[in-house]
Amino acid sequence: MVVGLGSYIVNAASDCAGCHSGPAGFLSGGNPFFLGGGQVVWTRNLTPDPDTGLALTRDQFLEAVRTGRDFHAGQTKMLVVMPWTTLRWASDLDLDAIYAYLRAIPPVANQVPPDAKEALPLPPSIPFDATTYTDGVVDRKLKGADQSFPAHRGYAISPVVLDTSRRGVHDDEGRGRSVGVGSYVANALAHCNDCHTHPDRTADGSKVNTGAFLAGGTVFATPPPLQPLLKTVRATSANLMGESHGFFREPDDSYARFRGVIRTGTLVDESPPRPLAFPMSLVAPNLARLLESDLRAVYDWAKAVPATSGASDVPHQPPARWCETAADCGSGEACTGGECSGGTCAADLDCGTCQTCDAGACQPPAADSLCVLTAQ
Ligand code: HEC
Ligand code: HEC
Numbered sequence: 001m002v003v004g005l006g007s008y009i010v011n012a013a014s015d016c017a018g019c020h021s022g023p024a025g026f027l028s029g030g031n032p033f034f035l036g037g038g039q040v041v042w043t044r045n046l047t048p049d050p051d052t053g054l055a056l057t058r059d060q061f062l063e064a065v066r067t068g069r070d071f072h073a074g075q076t077k078m079l080v081v082m083p084w085t086t087l088r089w090a091s092d093l094d095l096d097a098i099y100a101y102l103r104a105i106p107p108v109a110n111q112v113p114p115d116a117k118e119a120l121p122l123p124p125s126i127p128f129d130a131t132t133y134t135d136g137v138v139d140r141k142l143k144g145a146d147q148s149f150p151a152h153r154g155y156a157i158s159p160v161v162l163d164t165s166r167r168g169v170h171d172d173e174g175r176g177r178s179v180g181v182g183s184y185v186a187n188a189l190a191h192c193n194d195c196h197t198h199p200d201r202t203a204d205g206s207k208v209n210t211g212a213f214l215a216g217g218t219v220f221a222t223p224p225p226l227q228p229l230l231k232t233v234r235a236t237s238a239n240l241m242g243e244s245h246g247f248f249r250e251p252d253d254s255y256a257r258f259r260g261v262i263r264t265g266t267l268v269d270e271s272p273p274r275p276l277a278f279p280m281s282l283v284a285p286n287l288a289r290l291l292e293s294d295l296r297a298v299y300d301w302a303k304a305v306p307a308t309s310g311a312s313d314v315p316h317q318p319p320a321r322w323c324e325t326a327a328d329c330g331s332g333e334a335c336t337g338g339e340c341s342g343g344t345c346a347a348d349l350d351c352g353t354c355q356t357c358d359a360g361a362c363q364p365p366a367a368d369s370l371c372v373l374t375a376q
Contacts, residue, residue, distance in 0.1 A: 005148060006101025009094055012289035013189040014087070018282035019043045028053075028108035033081045041081050041115040049107035061099045062092070069125035075115065077122040085135070085201070086191040088128055089157040092145040094189075133157050135208050149294075151180025154301075157187045159208035162304040178293070182301025185294060190287065195220075195237045195279070198312075212312035214241040214305065219353055221375040222278040227322040233339045234353040234375060235277035235319035241305050242313035248302045255299045262295065263288045277319035320352030336364045 010016045010027075020043045022030045029045035047053045056064060056071055063069050066088045068078035087095075133140045136159030144150030155162065162179060186192050193208055194200050198217035202209050216239035222232050239245045247253070252269060260268040265276050265284045276284050287295065307313075321340040323329050329340035336342070341364045345351050351362035354371035365372045 002097045002100045003104045005094070006097035006099070006104075009090075009098055009189060010101055012286055012291075013185050013294070014098075015190065015283050015286050016046070018279060018286065019081075020046050022110075024110035025106075025108040027102070027105060028110040029112045030110055032113075035080070035117065035120065037119055039117050039119055041117055042112045043081075045108065045110050045112050046102050047105055047108045047110075048103055049109050052109050052111045053107055054102055058096070058099050061102075062095055063125075065090075065095060066128040067125040070115075072114070075117075076124055077117045077120055078125050080117055080120060080122060083191045083194050085126075086188060086194060089133065089135075089142075089153075089188040091147055091150060091153060093148050097148070134206075135159055137161060137210050149181050149184055151177045151184065154180035154182065154184030154187070158183045158305075159187065159193070159210050160213055160306055162301075163306060164304075178297040178300040179304045180301075181294065182297035182299065183304075185290075185298050186301055190283075190298070192240070195283075196240050198237070211308075211310070213308050215239045215246065215308045215312040215314075216242075216316050217312070217314070219371055219375040220277075220279055221372075222322070226278060227338070228324070230275070230278050230281055231322045231328075232277040232319040233322045234372070235280075236316040236353045237280075239313065239316060240302065241308045243307035243309040244313050245315045246307065246313070248305075249307055255296060258299050258302075259295060315349060317349055317351060317353045317355070320355060339364055 017027060019031060020027045020029055022028065022043070024030055027046040029043045031043045032040050034040050045053045060071055064071060064079065065084050068084050070077065070079050130145065131142055133142050133156050135157070138161060140156040142153065142156055144153035147153070162183065192214060195218055196214045196216050197209050197212055198215070199209055201207065216237045218237045219234060220237070221234050222230055227233055238247055240247045241249065243249060257269055261276070262284050265281060265288070266273045267276065275281065321329065322338060323335035323340050326333065326335045329335055330343060332343060333340045334342040339352060341355060341362045343362050344360055345357035345362050348355070348357045351357050354365040354369055355362045356365070
């Protein structure tokens with residue numbers, strides 16, 4: 001049973017495969033993340049292959065996920081791309097289930113290159129206090145270590161103060177519980193914050209950047225092999241919670257619309273509807289496997305998150321579209337440097353991510369564009 005629960009977490013609630021699966025096979029690692037200055041880390045082989053797979057004991061696995069400690073030989077810097085600052089808030093029971101699942105999947109022999117991250121200014125690990133949540137605007141007691149998807153732990157690990165008037169609403173339908181479960185999924189497992197808050201943590205890294213919580217704006221570069229398939233080269237994470245520009249605050253917001261976006265991987269509300277860009281294109285199919293009640297819980301949580309206001313509440317550019325020739329682009333557009341440009345515009349917002357609007361036409365980004373250079 002615990003293996004089944006682990007599978008549900010890995011393949012629906014969380015997004016492990018989006019990073020850890022590659023050409024060699026399911027969860028067998030080998031995807032590079034280039035961190036600038038010649039530093040690079042590779043996703044690890046999480047399968048039980050005795051020579052190249054996950055070599056951590058259960059206790060080491062918990063320590064790695066809770067403190068960021070990197071157990072690989074010679075490593076003195078903590079895990080850096082691995083979203084452990086989110087996953088650490090999961091209950092012991094749910095982490096045990098993930099570990100049990102990783103022991104049960106088929107082994108894949110895939111030797112992953114060693115990381116180069118010595119030059120990054122990182123500690124070896126960050127201590128974990130199992131009694132207290134400290135990542136947000138209020139510290140709270142942590143409970144439910146021995147429970148799965150515990151609603152009260154979900155409330156405790158919210159970086160912002162949730163609208164508790166919603167907690168009691170429709171209690172007889174179980175929605176009071178729903179907000180807590182949704183918060184647990186979003187803040188421990190699905191790491192929405194990592195992608196949808198920019199930057200995702202405060203300057204010293206100690207807390208979630210609640211001032212810009214889920215207002216979007218992180219730029220992602222589509223890996224070259226995926227570009228012709230997804231037809232994008234770059235995308236900006238969407239503003240979800242902004243008072244004026246957030247997805248969940250739009251007048252036509254509804255559970256049906258959110259559900260439609262996640263279950264179809266398509267922005268069903270746009271005309272014409274367009275497929276979600278990378279990396280939401282990988283996240284949505286996972287979330288689409290959530291039980292209806294858990295997907296609904298994520299929505300109920302989103303509605304209980306206070307709206308983000310101020311400088312971070314801005315609309316973001318649509319994805320920059322991939323092309324091989326101008327035939328891949330719209331009429332009047334050109335294909336320059338592998339992306340469509342040249343369309344008419346009134347502002348940068350009308351152009352693809354990192355493009356600029358100049359003299360009424362979208363221009364591809366300059367070679368020294370900071371937007372491109374800092375893309376993830
Ligand atoms: C954003 C991409 C990303 C996601 C999502 C992700 N990981 Fe990782 N993970 C990495 C990278 C990259 C590393 C190794 C390098 C580093 O982060 O410094 C890593 C390392 C690990 C390690 C350490 C393995 C070892 O051999 O020491 C474990 C365990 C792990 N991940 C498990 C998971 C699980 C379980 C999930 C899903 C709940 C997950 N990861 C989701 C990118 C990711
Ligand atoms: C790995 C990064 C990543 C993660 C994790 C992630 N998102 Fe996204 N999300 C994006 C990006 C990038 C876009 C923009 C995609 C596009 O323009 O097509 C996006 C788009 C969306 C949209 C469409 C909104 C709109 O106005 O177009 C919704 C809704 C959404 N995300 C919800 C979530 C929720 C809820 C979570 C957590 C449960 C989450 N996302 C986790 C990167 C991510």
